[in-house]
Every structure is written in C-alpha cells, then in structure tokens.
Amino acid sequence: MHLKLRQLSHTLAVWRHGSFRRAAAEQHLSQPALSRSIQNLEESLGVLLFDRQTSEVTPTVFGEALLRRAEAILAEATELEREMRLMKGLDIGRFSVAMGVYPAEMSGNRALADLLRAHPGLCLRSQLRHWRDVERLVRDRQVDIGFGEIGHLINAPGLRVEPIGRHEMLFFCRAGHPLLARDALSVEDLDAYPFAGVPIPARVAHLFPRNCHVDEVTEGLIPPILLEDLTAARTVVASTDAFGLASPLQIEPWLRSGELATVPLRASWLRLDYGFIFLASRSLSPATEAFTVLVRQIEREVEERNRTLADALFQGLNPGA
Structure with missing residues (x-):
C-alpha cells in the first residue's frame, strides 16, 4: 500500500464537493485525471472509497475511515513543510543543550541570549547538569549538543569533541x-x-x-x-x-x-577545560551551528579578560582599580 499526499488531497476535495467535476476544478485537474487518482488509491487499498451510484458522490464506510485520518495527515504534512522552511532561517524550530556549570557562566548563557535575540521564535531547552550527565544526554540524543568538561572524552567512541575554553581558575x-x-x-x-x-x-x-x-x-x-x-x-x-x-x-x-x-x-x-560535545553520527541543525559560532566569539573575549584579571589578582593589584 502506497498512500500519496496528493491522493489524500483529491479524496478530501471529492468529499467536500460531493462531485468529481467540482473537485477536479478545485484541484486544477481534468475530471478523468482526478478519477484516475481516486481509482488508483482505491486499488492500492483494495476498497471502494465513494459510492458513485447516487446523484451525489458519498463516502463509503471505508471512505469515512480514510477521511477521518486524511485531514489530520495533510495538516501535519503542511506544518512539517513549514517548519522545515522556517528552520533553515532559524525563524522557528527547536534547540536543546546541556551545559556544565562553569562553561554556562563563562559563555554558554550569554550565547543563548544572543541566539534568542537574533531568532526570537526559536524554541529553546537548556539544562544545567553535572559534567558526566552532559555526556550522557548527548549520547542518548536528548540534547542537540553538550557544552561541558571534555578532559575525559578525548578519543571517546561515538563522540566528536571540540575544545573551546581553557581558563585559569x-x-x-x-x-x-x-x-x-x-x-x-x-x-x-x-x-x-x-x-x-x-x-x-x-x-x-x-x-x-x-x-x-x-x-x-x-x-x-x-x-x-x-x-x-x-x-x-x-x-x-x-x-x-x-x-x-x-x-x-x-x-x-x-x-x-x-x-x-x-x-x-x-x-x-x-584550569577549566571544556568544549562542545557532539554525537559523531548526528548532523548539526542550523540552530546548533549558530550557537557554536556565538560561543566561539564570546570565548575569545572571555579568555583575554580572564587572563588579565588573574595576573592582576596574583600580582597583588586591586581588581577594582
């Protein structure tokens, strides 16, 4: 059985109009072409979908069952196409990240704020977790990316690790x-x-x-x-x-x-030693890539500021001066 979305659309049109002729006009098809589409669907399913013996075409019991599902399927397909289009531009979509406490404070939270400011329609889920839990959530596909301790993950099977932050503490x-x-x-x-x-x-x-x-x-x-x-x-x-x-x-x-x-x-x-943790077999979404770019930009600034402040503190200088 091979259902096609256009066949479901044709079936709904016939049901709405109660006529193959009017349904064909709505779908911008010839009446024979629409009839063939419905017949092909009926042959694929092995049932009749419409009673054609009366002056008005009406659905059979099989047709009623199909119609109950067809409208929802087409609505979901339309929504899926819309989400795919919009996700390409980051106007909507979903992004999830698990972060360790230190990288979240150093740059992660700020990168999330910048990401949402640029793309306010993005649906975000951020979790602050223990460094071991960050790895687990990535492996279990519960988040798109991890941002945490990576010292124990170099050459870890199934993961791709990118060092990002190495700061004095x-x-x-x-x-x-x-x-x-x-x-x-x-x-x-x-x-x-x-x-x-x-x-x-x-x-x-x-x-x-x-x-x-x-x-x-x-x-x-x-x-x-x-x-x-x-x-x-x-x-x-x-x-x-x-x-x-x-x-x-x-x-x-x-x-x-x-x-x-x-x-x-x-x-x-x-020293802090953290970075991005990806599942090696999983491609990155546009939102994930945008997040990594923002983190890298922030980290360049953070690294310099943290080093300068550390030197000042241990030279006995007043950090407030």
Whole structure:
C-alpha cells in the first residue's frame, strides 16, 4: 500500500464537493485525471472509497475511515513543510543543550541570549547538569549538543569533541578568612576548611584538597558541601569558612565589592577545560551551528579578560582599580 499526499488531497476535495467535476476544478485537474487518482488509491487499498451510484458522490464506510485520518495527515504534512522552511532561517524550530556549570557562566548563557535575540521564535531547552550527565544526554540524543568538561572524552567512541575554553581558575573565600592571614599557602593548607561547590572532574582529583571524597563510579571529587551552581557556592562561601573555586571573571563583582577575596595560591593545574560535545553520527541543525559560532566569539573575549584579571589578582593589584 502506497498512500500519496496528493491522493489524500483529491479524496478530501471529492468529499467536500460531493462531485468529481467540482473537485477536479478545485484541484486544477481534468475530471478523468482526478478519477484516475481516486481509482488508483482505491486499488492500492483494495476498497471502494465513494459510492458513485447516487446523484451525489458519498463516502463509503471505508471512505469515512480514510477521511477521518486524511485531514489530520495533510495538516501535519503542511506544518512539517513549514517548519522545515522556517528552520533553515532559524525563524522557528527547536534547540536543546546541556551545559556544565562553569562553561554556562563563562559563555554558554550569554550565547543563548544572543541566539534568542537574533531568532526570537526559536524554541529553546537548556539544562544545567553535572559534567558526566552532559555526556550522557548527548549520547542518548536528548540534547542537540553538550557544552561541558571534555578532559575525559578525548578519543571517546561515538563522540566528536571540540575544545573551546581553557581558563585559569582560583580558590576564593570570604573577606577576613583565616587563610588570608598566612604568608604562604599550599594545597594542604586548604584541607582544614570545607570546599563548597559542584563535583570536580576526575582529571584533577589527585591534586585537589583532601577534604573531598572520590565517587567510585565517575572517579570525580565530591565536595563536603555539594551545591548545584556557582550562585549557591558564592553565597555559602561569603558567609562561612568554606572556600570555593571559580575563574576570576566569575567572582569579579564580589572581589570588587570586597565581599569575597582570592586565596593566595596559584596552581598551574587549576584550569577549566571544556568544549562542545557532539554525537559523531548526528548532523548539526542550523540552530546548533549558530550557537557554536556565538560561543566561539564570546570565548575569545572571555579568555583575554580572564587572563588579565588573574595576573592582576596574583600580582597583588586591586581588581577594582
């Protein structure tokens, strides 16, 4: 059985007009051509669709069943064609992304805002997830693209990974914290205070303060104060003796206000390492490609600003100057 959309359209026209002649005129066909189209459909289905014995053509029981579905099928086909046309121009369509906490704050959220400003009809779904969950959502085809930690994904089967962000990070604490009174610090000095933040990737687990514990499944570090996002971490750190982890840009306003301070410990291994995560077998939608272009543009600016601010902080300069 091979149903064709034009045959369904012809069938609906005959039903609406109750006449092959009037239906043919509406469809811009000759009456014999329309009749052949309906007959071919009937032969394909093995049933009669119209009772032609009366003065007005009426649907049979089979015709009524077909007509109930035909209108919805044609409506869906028309809508699908429209969506395909509009998606090419990003005027409508859908885009989904899963992002880690750090890349979302550095450039991801800003890129989404720029994308929606340029294409307000786009239907967007953004998820802020643990770095392992970002990979899983991409593999399960639940999102179009992942934007997160990639250190564990280089040469991962089935995935295409593009490095994007590699930024210096620092430990931060509240103003007046005991750590700020010491002349020199080592990573071991941090062990006396709880770390507040999101899970830390396995690639730096052996270098991180020892007051966290390693997850047996992901091998990542779980902080003693586990939080969902950096907003919560900044709030907790500002009011307790906990310390947090961020890029200089992510805490710059709080450094300027004096609410937070930089822990005087600079470590070469303390860096963000994130990028795009694609399913290798899946082609990118126009919305996905537009998002990646925007992120790359923003990251070029962010990289320079973050490096300049980090140098200023560790040279003892006031970031608010």
